[in-house]
Amino acid sequence: MNDGRALRAVVAFALMGGIVLPILAGFGQTARAAFGVLPAIGAVEWSLTPWAQLFALPGFGTSLRLTLVTGLGSTLLALALAAGFCALMHGRMAQSAMGRLLMPFLAAPHAALAIGLAFLLTPSGWIARLLSPWATGWDRPPDLATVNDGWGVALIVGLLIKEIPFLLLVMGSALGQLPVRQQMAAGRALGYGRGVVWVKLIMPQVYPLIRLPIFIVLAFALSVVDMAIILGPSNPPTLAVAIMRWFSAPDTALLLPASAAALLQAVIVAAAIGAWIGAEPLAKRLGLWWLRRGGRGHRAEPGLLAASSVVLTLLVLGALALVSLLVWSIAWRWSFPQGLPQSWSLKGWMTPGSGWGRAFQATLVIGVCATAASLALAIAWLEGEDRARRARATWAQALIYLPLLVPQIGFLYGLNVLFLRLGISGGMLAVIWAQILFVFPYVMIALSDPWRALDCQHVRAAAALGAGPWRRLWAVKLPMLIRPLMVAAAIGFAVSVAQYLPTLFMGAGRVATLTTEAVTLASGSDRRIVGVYAVLQAGLPFIAYGIALMVPAFVYRNRRGLSGGA
Amino acid sequence: MRSLMIAALGLGLATPALADWQQTLEAARGQTVYWNAWGGDARTNAFIAWVGEQTEAKYGVKVEQVKLTDTATAVTQVISEKAAGKDSGGSVDMIWINGPNFLSMKEQGLLHGPFANDLPNAKYLDLSPNSAASVDFTVPVEGYESAWRLARFVFTYDSAVVAEPPRSMAGFLDYAKANPGRVTHPDVSNFMGATFLKQALIEFAPDQAALQLPVTDAAFEAAASPLWGWYDALRPFMWREGATFPENESVQQQLLNDGEVDFGVSFDPASAAGAIAEGLLPDTARVFVPEGGSIGNISFVAIPYNAANREGAEVVANFLLDPATQAHQQNIEVLGSFSVLDPSKLNVEAAALFAALPSSPALPKLEELGPTLLEPHASWMTKLVAAWGERYTK
Numbered sequence: 001m002n003d004g005r006a007l008r009a010v011v012a013f014a015l016m017g018g019i020v021l022p023i024l025a026g027f028g029q030t031a032r033a034a035f036g037v038l039p040a041i042g043a044v045e046w047s048l049t050p051w052a053q054l055f056a057l058p059g060f061g062t063s064l065r066l067t068l069v070t071g072l073g074s075t076l077l078a079l080a081l082a083a084g085f086c087a088l089m090h091g092r093m094a095q096s097a098m099g100r101l102l103m104p105f106l107a108a109p110h111a112a113l114a115i116g117l118a119f120l121l122t123p124s125g126w127i128a129r130l131l132s133p134w135a136t137g138w139d140r141p142p143d144l145a146t147v148n149d150g151w152g153v154a155l156i157v158g159l160l161i162k163e164i165p166f167l168l169l170v171m172g173s174a175l176g177q178l179p180v181r182q183q184m185a186a187g188r189a190l191g192y193g194r195g196v197v198w199v200k201l202i203m204p205q206v207y208p209l210i211r212l213p214i215f216i217v218l219a220f221a222l223s224v225v226d227m228a229i230i231l232g233p234s235n236p237p238t239l240a241v242a243i244m245r246w247f248s249a250p251d252t253a254l255l256l257p258a259s260a261a262a263l264l265q266a267v268i269v270a271a272a273i274g275a276w277i278g279a280e281p282l283a284k285r286l287g288l289w290w291l292r293r294g295g296r297g298h299r300a301e302p303g304l305l306a307a308s309s310v311v312l313t314l315l316v317l318g319a320l321a322l323v324s325l326l327v328w329s330i331a332w333r334w335s336f337p338q339g340l341p342q343s344w345s346l347k348g349w350m351t352p353g354s355g356w357g358r359a360f361q362a363t364l365v366i367g368v369c370a371t372a373a374s375l376a377l378a379i380a381w382l383e384g385e386d387r388a389r390r391a392r393a394t395w396a397q398a399l400i401y402l403p404l405l406v407p408q409i410g411f412l413y414g415l416n417v418l419f420l421r422l423g424i425s426g427g428m429l430a431v432i433w434a435q436i437l438f439v440f441p442y443v444m445i446a447l448s449d450p451w452r453a454l455d456c457q458h459v460r461a462a463a464a465l466g467a468g469p470w471r472r473l474w475a476v477k478l479p480m481l482i483r484p485l486m487v488a489a490a491i492g493f494a495v496s497v498a499q500y501l502p503t504l505f506m507g508a509g510r511v512a513t514l515t516t517e518a519v520t521l522a523s524g525s526d527r528r529i530v531g532v533y534a535v536l537q538a539g540l541p542f543i544a545y546g547i548a549l550m551v552p553a554f555v556y557r558n559r560r561g562l563s564g565g566a
Numbered sequence: 567m568r569s570l571m572i573a574a575l576g577l578g579l580a581t582p583a584l585a586d587w588q589q590t591l592e593a594a595r596g597q598t599v600y601w602n603a604w605g606g607d608a609r610t611n612a613f614i615a616w617v618g619e620q621t622e623a624k625y626g627v628k629v630e631q632v633k634l635t636d637t638a639t640a641v642t643q644v645i646s647e648k649a650a651g652k653d654s655g656g657s658v659d660m661i662w663i664n665g666p667n668f669l670s671m672k673e674q675g676l677l678h679g680p681f682a683n684d685l686p687n688a689k690y691l692d693l694s695p696n697s698a699a700s701v702d703f704t705v706p707v708e709g710y711e712s713a714w715r716l717a718r719f720v721f722t723y724d725s726a727v728v729a730e731p732p733r734s735m736a737g738f739l740d741y742a743k744a745n746p747g748r749v750t751h752p753d754v755s756n757f758m759g760a761t762f763l764k765q766a767l768i769e770f771a772p773d774q775a776a777l778q779l780p781v782t783d784a785a786f787e788a789a790a791s792p793l794w795g796w797y798d799a800l801r802p803f804m805w806r807e808g809a810t811f812p813e814n815e816s817v818q819q820q821l822l823n824d825g826e827v828d829f830g831v832s833f834d835p836a837s838a839a840g841a842i843a844e845g846l847l848p849d850t851a852r853v854f855v856p857e858g859g860s861i862g863n864i865s866f867v868a869i870p871y872n873a874a875n876r877e878g879a880e881v882v883a884n885f886l887l888d889p890a891t892q893a894h895q896q897n898i899e900v901l902g903s904f905s906v907l908d909p910s911k912l913n914v915e916a917a918a919l920f921a922a923l924p925s926s927p928a929l930p931k932l933e934e935l936g937p938t939l940l941e942p943h944a945s946w947m948t949k950l951v952a953a954w955g956e957r958y959t960k
Contacts, residue, residue: 038649039649040645040646040648040649040650041645041649041674042674057955058952058955058956058959058960059955059959059960062959062960122824122826123826124821124824124825124826140825140826141824141825141826143746143747143805143806143807143826145806145809145810148806148810149810150809150810229813233809233810234753234810234811234812234813235753235809235810235811235958235959236959245755247642248635248636248638248639248642249638249755251666251670251948252641252642252645252670252674255642255645332845333845333848335823335824335825335848336824336825336826343845345845413646416646417646417649417650418650419650420646420647420649420650420652421650421651421652508643508657508658509602509632509633509634509639509640509643509657510600510630510632510657512632512633517605517633519635520605520606520633520634520635521605521606521608526608526816526844526846527820528845529608
């Protein structure tokens with residue numbers, strides 16, 4: 001018992017010192033600048049001027065509106081579409097098959113997907129090329145805003161392709177905890193249509209279980225940078241992109257309003273989550289009223305079908321986007337309106353020395369270290385809970401997920417200043433640490449449920465046979481949990497590979513990973529090189545998932561009973 | 567270099583500067599220079615990698631390119647370091663810089679120097695008071711940055727699509743009216759987008775001399791009003807009706823390659839030839855400049871005041887000015903950017919290096935580029951970008 005408390009104390013201390021304090025300190029620095037204090041550029045007086053400057057910056061209002069529309073819109077749409085798809089496919093498709101279907105979309109980093117999608121959708125893009133000129137009559141591309149459109153539709157599409165698979169995954173695992181089949185049978189017996197049972201009976205039970213992931217999606221969509229640069233409008237861009245621009249404008253006086261905007265970005269996320277929570281009772285009341293009316297109609301079915309076809313279309317677009325990158329990476333000349341490249345070349349792949357070789361290596365090292373550390377921390381935390389025989393407190397829950405809920409841009413700039421003052425910036429270690437902030441929560445999400453679902457009789461049997469707590473952990477729990485452990489590691493690795501801002505800020509630009517290089521190159525014009533990076537960037541997590549599936553199969557090759565559950 | 571040094575010592579000509587340089591070379595050996603440079607151009611990146619190989623072999627100085635999406639990122643980094651009191655051992659050793667970023671860093675005392683005029687290879691430069699290498703956007707360089715490549719504003723186009731390109735910025739309006747949606751420029755928050763506007767500003771401004779002085783509200787009003795008249799007329803006929811713009815010139819080149827627009831912009835007269843060689847533009851791509859000439863400037867490298875590898879950075883800056891390096895850089899198969907050296911100061915062997923360079927039909931001759939227009943004072947660009955934002959970013 002004492003042992004458990006000590007272990008928990010150590011982990012809590014590590015999280016406190018490693019996560020909460022740095023984030024608060026980073027925010028502190030940003031807030032100082034937001035209220036006029038940044039001695040480096042000679043600003044020493046507290047004032048509200050940065051805020052006045054911010055509100056007066058051209059396009060500020062539009063940027064704000066864009067952020068809200070794309071962030072809230074994509075989250076609501078993703079939730080509705082994922083729920084519809086889940087309702088239609090559940091029971092018709094095995095969870096493992098669903099996992100395999102979703103894996104490429106979960107593994108592909110945002111930037112890579114966005115680059116491919118931009119090429120797919122643009123008026124001179126792949127879709128137009130495949131249809132031109134025979135079907136469209138275009139011998140030159142039309143002037144249509146299909147990407148970078150002023151309403152952010154392309155950005156919303158891009159976000160949906162990343163968010164729906166994530167929500168489907170968490171919905172799938174939440175449904176595993178519910179007696180879906182019995183409830184469906186009961187509902188059908190009472191004369192409710194299949195779709196209506198889903199909407200009225202099952203989804204309300206799923207919702208509380210996936211609330212946190214929804215907030216994570218919402219926070220991410222409101223503050224995304226890399227995807228918004230590539231797919232969003234540019235004049236003005238979303239607030240997060242505008243902040244990046246102001247932070248990097250030649251006119252250093254803009255650093256102060258940029259800091260104010262970074263702080264505002266955090267407020268927006270907090271307010272959006274607050275508003276969401278505020279709307280829940282209202283939705284609940286409406287839902288109850290609707291439920292009590294007792295309508296049994298089959299009318300929900302067409303809606304579910306429509307949602308599912310939208311989801312399928314989005315997934316096909318996403319898959320085509322990834323394939324287009326692969327094609328570009330081996331193309332030489334590929335001009336409009338050719339459906340496929342006129343000439344091919346392996347030049348991009350043949351010269352690892354000029355770039356991708358080192359970025360690949362750095363990505364691998366950072367990913368493995370950040371994942372290993374996060375996994376160790378997560379195991380320590382969960383084992384600590386087991387030994388203390390206590391459920392997780394709400395504050396602990398909030399603590400773990402804090403980095404996913406606060407916008408990175410709000411504290412990373414301040415944190416960088418702080419790190420420089422301590423003299424620990426610009427290295428691999430700083431980057432690895434900053435990534436653990438974002439990898440650890442995802443590892444916890446992936447590992448918590450399987451860990452709790454572990455049949456404790458095995459552990460008790462081991463205890464009865466005289467095994468101490470450490471031996472129970474090493475010899476019983478971890479081997480039994482090897483499959484979820486590997487999956488958690490793969491997810492953690494994928495998260496690490498995709499990190500953009502933490503790597504950029506904490507590495508002082510010196511640590512080049514596949515993602516930072518891909519985003520930088522996306523600002524250049526060579527889709528072929530971008531293709532090479534994006535394929536590697538999407539491929540690495542893919543391989544990690546592959547290994548995650550293979551290791552348990554190998555370890556369990558002579559223990560069939562273990563290869564099923566957990 | 568070493569034999570030259572020995573010869574100089576042997577003749578008893580060891581000037582203090584030369585002795586200092588020997589010390590710099592010694593201190594630089596073993597250093598790794600983190601060169602912060604915009605990383606969106608694969609050819610430039612490859613050239614910087616080549617520079618690193620050469621300096622490592624010759625002087626034991628490695629070069630690591632920190633690939634930036636925007637040069638100002640490096641400026642922000644130095645400011646953060648200064649904010650944190652890190653006055654030595656900074657992470658930025660050298661920056662590819664010019665114009666407003668240089669003005670900003672110089673004004674805030676963020677630069678090491680003066681060093682540039684003491685580099686041994688500075689003797690090949692024309693450093694007379696008003697020469698291109700001693701004035702950066704009308705801001706006196708005063709040895710705080712060292713030249714490395716020449717930039718001239720040019721337009722690229724596909725000669726198979728556009729038979730006759732516009733002859734002036736005013737001509738772009740006629741072209742756009744006849745071909746709606748085929749003209750654009752990079753986003754004005756980007757340097758090249760601002761340069762497009764500056765080119766028009768210079769063409770339309772009634773008083774050229776005012777552009778060389780720090781901007782005032784009255785002067786700006788007078789100079790910019792014909793520009794806005796032209797731009798208001800042009801904008802509805804631009805790509806996407808002027809509501810959105812390509813992020814930078816590379817993205818615009820991609821649009822040109824995709825056939826979405828008819829013109830690209832570049833600060834490199836060899837860009838079309840280079841892009842053809844890389845398979846990034848069709849073989850029929852060419853460059854042109856407006857008849858009155860175009861804006862030109864020199865790209866520099868500067869060293870932050872707190873650079874950890876200052877000596878190494880100086881050695882690299884000096885290597886960049888070596889005639890052999892400049893000739894390699896001007897080679898169309900390498901980078902194709904014109905040399906910054908003064909041809910009259912080159913000896914016979916160095917001049918021969920340039921004469922032997924390969925040519926390309928897409929490469930303009932120097933005389934085809936017309937006169938070089940001076941950059942307006944850097945404050946004009948800041949004002950122009952802000953005013954454009956107020957007018958067109960809603």
